Amino acid sequence: xxxxxxxxxxxxxxxxxxxxxxxxxxxxxxxxxxxxxxxxxxxxxxxxxxxxxxxxxxxxxxxxxxxxxxxxxxxxxxxxxxxxxxxxxxxxxxxxxxxxxxxxxxxxxxxxxxxxxxxxxxxxxxxxxxxxxxxxxxxxxxxxxxxxxxxxxxxxxxxxxxxxxxxxxxxxxxxxxxxxxxxxxxxxxxxxxxxxxxxxxxxxxxxxxx
Ligand code: 3PG
Numbered sequence: 133x134x135x136x137x138x139x140x141x142x143x144x145x146x147x148x149x150x151x152x153x154x155x156x157x158x159x160x161x162x163x164x165x166x167x168x169x170x171x172x173x174x175x176x177x178x179x180x181x182x183x184x185x186x187x188x189x190x191x192x193x194x195x196x197x198x199x200x201x202x203x204x205x206x207x208x209x210x211x212x213x214x215x216x217x218x219x220x221x222x223x224x225x226x227x228x229x230x231x232x233x234x235x236x237x238x239x240x241x242x243x244x245x246x247x248x249x250x251x252x253x254x255x256x257x258x259x260x261x262x263x264x265x266x267x268x269x270x271x272x273x274x275x276x277x278x279x280x281x282x283x284x285x286x287x288x289x290x291x292x293x294x295x296x297x298x299x300x301x302x303x304x305x306x307x308x309x310x311x312x313x314x315x316x317x318x319x320x321x322x323x324x325x326x327x328x329x330x331x332x333x334x335x336x337x338x339x340x341x342x
Contacts (some may be wrong), residue, residue, distance in 0.1 A: 136217050136237040139195055140171070143340040145298060146219075146286065148173045148199055148310040150316050154183035160314065161188050163324040167331025173219050174308065175199035176206050182213050189214020194206060197237075200281060203215070204230045211236060217310070221262055223247045228254050239286055243267045248280050256305050258284045265290025277304040293333060300341040 140146060147164060149159055149172050157180075162174060169192055174184050177200050188196040197217035198210030204226050207218050217237040220227055224240065232239035232254050241262035242248050251259045261273055264287035268275075272287060287299050288309030299308050313330035 143171050147314045148311040149314045150175050150177045151180045151184040154180040156319050157184040157187040159324050161194050163327040167328040169331045173199040174199045180327040185213040201206040219342045261285040261287045263289030296337050
């Protein structure tokens with residue numbers, strides 16, 4: 133059986149979702165599956181996050197993780213609800229330490245050499261590069277990949293259908309994260325067919341990029 137990180141690496145795109153109303157969770161998950169991307173990072177930015185993680189975890193045919201995880205308590209709650217991976221915007225040693233000790237897949241955010249070296253100290257090999265575009269995008273990532281050639285990155289923040297191909301083509305990019313195909317306004321307006329369309333478009337780019 134593949135481990136969670138391997139699954140994410142094969143999918144190559146991680147949709148980042150903020151659910152305002154848990155009622156939208158299942159149709160959203162179905163829209164992602166239909167678009168060819170059976171994965172969702174559900175962020176702790178809304179009250180409905182835990183209920184949403186729970187609802188998706190029950191479906192079993194979608195890899196669900198928790199995003200915007202800022203505290204160890206949120207890791208515990210997310211894992212209890214069925215989250216199979218943890219993503220954080222920054223590098224919080226307490227969160228990472230808890231995940232590593234409990235064998236929970238974690239991809240913390242990094243954007244500087246110091247952050248990356250902290251991640252390496254915990255034995256991590258894959259980290260999120262956030263906020264990717266605001267921190268110089270691919271140019272910065274390429275510069276960081278010189279000394280840290282042993283690391284793989286998940287650029288997130290400003291990634292979209294227009295720059296996805298370029299990011300994925302860089303060998304140190306493990307996968308890309310983004311909300312462009314699952315924007316909150318699309319979810320709230322129940323525009324699930326549009327979500328499927330945008331997802332399928334992203335999957336097509338990922339498939340072409342290899
Ligand atoms: C995140 O939670 O990692 C970012 O908000 C995603 O960035 P995006 O909305 O620009 O895709």
